[in-house]
Amino acid sequence: MNEIHQLIENAPEHQNAFEEFLAGLKKDINPSVSKDEAVEMLCQHIITKPVFEALFEDYSLVKSNPISVSTNI
DSSP: OHHHHHHHHHOHHHHHHHHHHHHHHHHHTOTTOOHHHHHHHHHHHHHHHHHHHHHOTTSOHHHHOHHHHHHTO
16 A cells, blocks of 8 residues: 555645546445545555456456546556
C-alpha cells in the first residue's frame, strides 16, 4: 500500500489517474469511498488477479473486471 500512496503523491500522472479512478468509484459504488479505501481496493486487486487468472483460464479478468479495465494492471 505504501508504494501506491507514494506513486499517487509523487507522480502527477499517477495522481491524475488515481483521482479519475476514485471519482469513478464514488460515482459507481459509493460516494463516500475514501482515498485509503480506493488504495486498498487496488492492493486487493493486484494480489488476487493472478489467483483468478489461474482459476478461470477461459475468463479474462483483465477484460471483464471494471477495476482491471480502469487500472490496466
